[in-house]
Amino acid sequence: MPANRFNAFTDYGIGIGLRVPHYRHILERKPVVDWFEIISENFMVDGGRPLEVLDRILEQYRVVQHGVSMYFGSADPLDRTHLKKLKALVKRTKTPWLSDHLCWGSVDGTYTHDLLPMPYTFAAAKRTAEKIRQVRDYVEVPICVENVSSYAEFHVSEMTEWEFLSEVVELADCGILLDVNNIYVSSKNHGFNPYDYVNGVPHDRVGQIHVAGHTKFEKYILDTHDHPVLDPVWKLYAHAVRLSGVTATLLEWDDKIPSFQEVHDEALKANEFIDGARAAKKPAPAAASR
């Protein structure tokens, strides 16, 4: 049974990102993994080895697509060529849902390849929600939008980031990929309480959660995905799972990537918090017998 209204995949378990250094290990040893998240753009190609590897992975594993360049928040209209390639990939992977970021990153066809923060305005929320609806209607799978980590805020913002996220997902009627590491990173960079953020989003829309590591600098934190998950992020994760229910969870590790086993072991630490959330939901035996 779904843990919440937008979470049809409560029991999807714990996944990890499919990354090149692990290909050989996965294909040869076929380790047990609940699911893999792929970066859609890495496989939105016309042929060759990437698609061969993907097809072999699909024979053995469940795959969920995660995008990095749809740029729902860009003022520009959606790129039809991009959408066609994405839809072709969706058909190939049969991804049960699709995620991308609540951000922008291109203007007039020039791509920054970054996940740039939004100005938190009502006009931007409306435009972003429109584009999310357009993508969902075109690719015909549910969409979850992910909060990004950020290092700057705009003068023109009219609300908090979590209010903006809530406004967008309500207008678009879509799910949330809640990245608790990004919340933590942004909370340190902008000086807000990360628990206010997690408490403030609509929990019935959280369809997936990301955890990851980050890097601390003297005056700010960067979202580098090159470390194990830090304790404050796990604590935030535990809080999010308590509020949203058990949710498909993924560990991102994208740089200085260690062995497959090390990455998977780190991801499986989430089980401890999921078990805690399940236990908290169960009625006490005495109460149940009444």
Next chain:
Amino acid sequence: MKLPARQRTTRDLKSLQSLMTATLVRPLTRTNRLQGRWTDGRTMEAVAASFIKPNDRLTSFERLQIYARCYWFRLLDSFYDDCPGLRAVLGEKKFMRLGEAYLAKYPSRSFTMRNLCSCLEKFIRAEPRLTAPHTALARDVVRFEWAQTVAFDGPSRPALTADDIADRPPTRLRLGLQPYLSLLALDYAADEFVIAVKKEGELSGDASNTPVAAPQAAKLRRAPRPKRGRVYVAVHRHDNMIYYKRLEPAAYRILRALRAGRTIAQAVAHVRGVTPENLGAWFKNWVELGWFCRLT
């Protein structure tokens, strides 16, 4: 560009995004900082402060600079990984200067960084001072390295078999060549040079992340720059592995003619000194490699 104090429309959003993008794609200083002045003469501090909030630790300028650095480090990192041969030709410093100039002129126009170097040969041709005195070699190496990208994940079409083309009159038979196949006439043996400098088994991560520093010099095998000498090379893939294959000059000319849409009879008509046995062997090999497909 003056931004509205309140954002009410998509046009307002676009103004803000255009300004920020323009600040990010502008080259950094030698010390990886935002340049001191904006294009209209204002200080960059003033420009950054016009749309980005400071906080108790960082000024607006410093916050914008984090994004500018990430932009340049990310793109240069990709450029660095994609061009080991060019790096070996130019040396690290010259290579990075070329990269910065190239990316300033040709920022990414694709959702994927796979296409980042698609205009590099054109740029080198237009700006030979950046690669002098090795411009000709640099161009050949870039063409070979781009051909590898195309061979890696370029489109393919169903390959024609020997039966598909048997009994078809050569005077009327036109064959398509696989889109992933590149035919190169090079003035230097860039193929052997690039293979020699590449570290075997080198893998790179390809997901989205936040780079924290400019690319550092990675170890490349030392290989002497090749001497001038014409070679003909096909860069292709077979069983999804990338290969390069030296071609006889006549074989190269035939394949080029086929790619231009000539019939087989026309393609072989002006080729001298090739026996029918040689021709037969070449075509047999090309069919086996799956190079032929139907014309679209």
